[in-house]
Amino acid sequence: MEPGFFDLLARAALDGPTPWVLAALVAMVVAVSRLPAGRRPSMKLPIALLLLHAITTTAGAAATAAGYAAQTYWIAAYALELFAGVAAVSVLVFRVTVPQLGWRVPRILIDIVTAIAVIVALIAVGKRAGLSLAGLITTSAVLTAVLGFALQDTLGNIMGGIALQLDQSIDVGDWISLGPGTPPGKVVEIRWRYTAIETHAWTTILIPNSQLVKGTVTVLGRRQGEPHRVRRDVDFYVEVAVPPGEVIEAVHAALVADPVANMVTEPPVQVLLYGVAEGRGWYKVRYWLIDIGVDDPTDAAVRARVWYALRRAGHGFSIPAQHLLVTAQDEAHLQRRDDRELRRRLDAIARVDLLASLDEEERRQLAGRLRDAPFRAGEAMTREGDADDGGLFVIVAGRAAVRIGAGATAREVAQLGPGQFFGEMSLMTGEKRSATVVALTDVVTYRIDKVAFEALVRSRPEIADDIADLLAERRSRLLEAREASDDLSRSGVRARTKNDILGRIRGFFNLGAGR
Ligand code: CMP
Numbered sequence: 001m002e003p004g005f006f007d008l009l010a011r012a013a014l015d016g017p018t019p020w021v022l023a024a025l026v027a028m029v030v031a032v033s034r035l036p037a038g039r040r041p042s043m044k045l046p047i048a049l050l051l052l053h054a055i056t057t058t059a060g061a062a063a064t065a066a067g068y069a070a071q072t073y074w075i076a077a078y079a080l081e082l083f084a085g086v087a088a089v090s091v092l093v094f095r096v097t098v099p100q101l102g103w104r105v106p107r108i109l110i111d112i113v114t115a116i117a118v119i120v121a122l123i124a125v126g127k128r129a130g131l132s133l134a135g136l137i138t139t140s141a142v143l144t145a146v147l148g149f150a151l152q153d154t155l156g157n158i159m160g161g162i163a164l165q166l167d168q169s170i171d172v173g174d175w176i177s178l179g180p181g182t183p184p185g186k187v188v189e190i191r192w193r194y195t196a197i198e199t200h201a202w203t204t205i206l207i208p209n210s211q212l213v214k215g216t217v218t219v220l221g222r223r224q225g226e227p228h229r230v231r232r233d234v235d236f237y238v239e240v241a242v243p244p245g246e247v248i249e250a251v252h253a254a255l256v257a258d259p260v261a262n263m264v265t266e267p268p269v270q271v272l273l274y275g276v277a278e279g280r281g282w283y284k285v286r287y288w289l290i291d292i293g294v295d296d297p298t299d300a301a302v303r304a305r306v307w308y309a310l311r312r313a314g315h316g317f318s319i320p321a322q323h324l325l326v327t328a329q330d331e332a333h334l335q336r337r338d339d340r341e342l343r344r345r346l347d348a349i350a351r352v353d354l355l356a357s358l359d360e361e362e363r364r365q366l367a368g369r370l371r372d373a374p375f376r377a378g379e380a381m382t383r384e385g386d387a388d389d390g391g392l393f394v395i396v397a398g399r400a401a402v403r404i405g406a407g408a409t410a411r412e413v414a415q416l417g418p419g420q421f422f423g424e425m426s427l428m429t430g431e432k433r434s435a436t437v438v439a440l441t442d443v444v445t446y447r448i449d450k451v452a453f454e455a456l457v458r459s460r461p462e463i464a465d466d467i468a469d470l471l472a473e474r475r476s477r478l479l480e481a482r483e484a485s486d487d488l489s490r491s492g493v494r495a496r497t498k499n500d501i502l503g504r505i506r507g508f509f510n511l512g513a514g515r
Contacts, residue, residue: 245442
């Protein structure tokens, strides 16, 4: 006798994989319902597949009970329950258990394992339906070729994805750039077909894995064995007349004192004079950023710091030079600028003891002959042994060291600061430079050349006397330093030297002995 409808249903429920599939679904439902509400994965697919299975089974049982051939129903029901089982196990393992264990399973692994499970299920279904899928593929050359062609790209992507995972060349969280045309983005997942990156512009770009494996990919901010960081350059412009040392020092100090958020302190921030563009000094703040996600906001914070630092130093961002030239042509403006400069020069002259005896007019004349001569920290302003006619330098700002000798035997004989001068020895006697004077900080000086000085000593011969005094004093210290000749009485050397020097000065400038 033919089995009845309910017999068939009961047999279907107990037969084959059904109890296992049901058990997997129950386990999945229990596990998922234990999770907190917001973190529950969707169970729609396995449940929907199970429902479809139930419907096809019922249809199959009804058809069979009624005496119809219902093989198709049973096979469909079998396929549906296998898929439901795969889906349930996938949710249970990859969406519940693995996250609970705290493992980070690459997305592509989940995709591939699921795909293999589905293929196995399909083969099982094929077997039940009486066709051997594996046999079909191996025996039919045409089918194999067609499949091969169809899967060519997909396989390339899958293999690419697997390769990316295995060699860990790209990881979730990395920022990558594929070159012009594709904005850089942060890798959010690597799947079997593509790798997804999220860009600053809130877009997601799906890059086929095969392209990532074949092409050149720039991983931003990564270097072997080093923490993640990326170099940023923030440009700013300052009038070219502002001494670069001043700009660099002011900006650097402001950035080092309180590093901007997301800026690393090692490697340290640099402030560079990068060039001169459109008549302006072109500077760069070069710093290292931790999080590429906030590159523009951090650049903006750095730029704001620069603005304030420059303001405090009495400067500011400059506008393009065309505008400056328009105002610079203005007569009144030129006059004001000259007056300002004259005042600065007169102030500088007033600070030099040696020139204290000059009257107002002589000072003005000298001021007109001074030349601006600023030096960057580290520069040599005179070099021992040079026969330059660079003249005498009056220091307005900064510090300098007077050194003799070179290399290991080099030694410092004195330091000079604002109001002091150097270079008078060769100016006044025509001898070679007796020492190297090095700028210890950025130094602002005014240079007095031979012509200007000649005019000065001619009108005030006593200046030659004062200078000869100082010169003798300096020279004796040089002598001491050179020979460490403590046995010579210092005053004796000085007196001799002074007379000698005065004679040389007079000779050099053609001054009479009595003047
Ligand atoms: P000049 O020889 O033209 O160039 C080097 C300068 O170093 C020299 O002039 C002096 O002005 C300066 N100099 C040399 N010795 C001393 C010293 N002992 N103290 C201060 N300045 C010095």
